[in-house]
Amino acid sequence: MLDKLDWQTDRVLIDEWVFRLEHSASGNLASGTDYFRFSKTKELVDQYARYWATLQGFAPNNVFELGIWDGGSVVLWFEHLHPKKHVALDLKTDGDSKYFQGYLKSKGVGSRIKTYWGTNQADEEALRRIVADEFVGPIDLVIDDASHLYGPTKASFQFLFPLLRPGGIYIIEDWAWAHWKGIQIGHAKDELTPLIFELVEAAGSSTTLIADVSVFQSFVALYAVRWRFKSRLRYRSISIDIQNPLDQAIIKQAPRASRRLLQTRSRASAGRAALRW
Numbered sequence: 001m002l003d004k005l006d007w008q009t010d011r012v013l014i015d016e017w018v019f020r021l022e023h024s025a026s027g028n029l030a031s032g033t034d035y036f037r038f039s040k041t042k043e044l045v046d047q048y049a050r051y052w053a054t055l056q057g058f059a060p061n062n063v064f065e066l067g068i069w070d071g072g073s074v075v076l077w078f079e080h081l082h083p084k085k086h087v088a089l090d091l092k093t094d095g096d097s098k099y100f101q102g103y104l105k106s107k108g109v110g111s112r113i114k115t116y117w118g119t120n121q122a123d124e125e126a127l128r129r130i131v132a133d134e135f136v137g138p139i140d141l142v143i144d145d146a147s148h149l150y151g152p153t154k155a156s157f158q159f160l161f162p163l164l165r166p167g168g169i170y171i172i173e174d175w176a177w178a179h180w181k182g183i184q185i186g187h188a189k190d191e192l193t194p195l196i197f198e199l200v201e202a203a204g205s206s207t208t209l210i211a212d213v214s215v216f217q218s219f220v221a222l223y224a225v226r227w228r229f230k231s232r233l234r235y236r237s238i239s240i241d242i243q244n245p246l247d248q249a250i251i252k253q254a255p256r257a258s259r260r261l262l263q264t265r266s267r268a269s270a271g272r273a274a275l276r277w
């Protein structure tokens with residue numbers, strides 16, 4: 001679907017739906033009744049297209065997006081991924097624009113797309129409530145395009161990553177903003193880069209959480225392990241290799257439900273491994 005996007009100078013079209021490009025506007029775009037304000041660039045969407053193309057057969061049922069802005073990315077990803085449920089939240093209290101409401105109505109997808117305004121991505125209680133109320137089954141994909149700050153981004157990750165299904169994907173967008181031209185390196189407060197390093201370390205030190213990390217200029221994608229253990233050695237590592245501080249934080253801070261999920265997965269994997277021996 002992404003290759004069918006009709007990119008024009010100041011907008012991109014998906015069928016009759018208009019996404020006005022913030023980056024090509026001279027000033028701030030006003031909220032519109034006949035367009036979405038769209039904060040993504042073509043370069044970024046092209047990187048996503050390359051990434052999705054590497055994921056043969058990835059068809060997420062449950063998508064959780066952090067950061068709504070004007071709803072353009074919710075519609076973009078819903079049109080591209082066709083999930084059963086797409087839930088999105090934002091700290092702002094703007095509510096759905098008229099144009100967004102029009103999209104939901106004309107497509108008849110009001111029960112499949114849910115937005116939560118006035119919700120902080122770092123608010124674990126709110127995340128817990130939303131996940132429990134909205135999703136049937138585990139989450140397949142999280143796209144974090146919200147604060148882009150170390151603290152809140154890590155808080156959401158620690159809560160949501162353990163709730164991903166095996167083989168699920170967690171994306172953190174714009175991780176590299178502290179290195180963009182015009183921002184003095186080392187002066188960026190709360191930059192995301194240290195978190196990305198921690199996640200790479202976690203991927204290297206545990207076989208039970210992050211299977212791999214794909215780093216693009218505009219986002220990082222973390223792939224949750226599939227919980228297949230081929231050898232006794234790897235099975236043993238379940239209990240001994242959670243050494244990275246972030247891993248421990250995830251295990252300790254995961255809410256009871258996610259801990260149960262983790263334990264269930266571990267037991268299931270152990271069972272499968274034991275049967276094979």
Ligand SMILES: C[S@@+](CC[C@H](N)C(=O)[O-])C[C@H]1O[C@@H](n2cnc3c(N)ncnc32)[C@H](O)[C@@H]1O
Binds near residue numbers: 067068069074
């Ligand atoms: C860069 S915009 C991107 C939104 C959308 N994904 C898009 O591509 O149009 C980031 C959004 O995150 C929201 N945001 C910032 N900090 C947040 C937080 N702590 N929790 C939830 N949302 C937050 C902002 O209000 C803003 O709407």
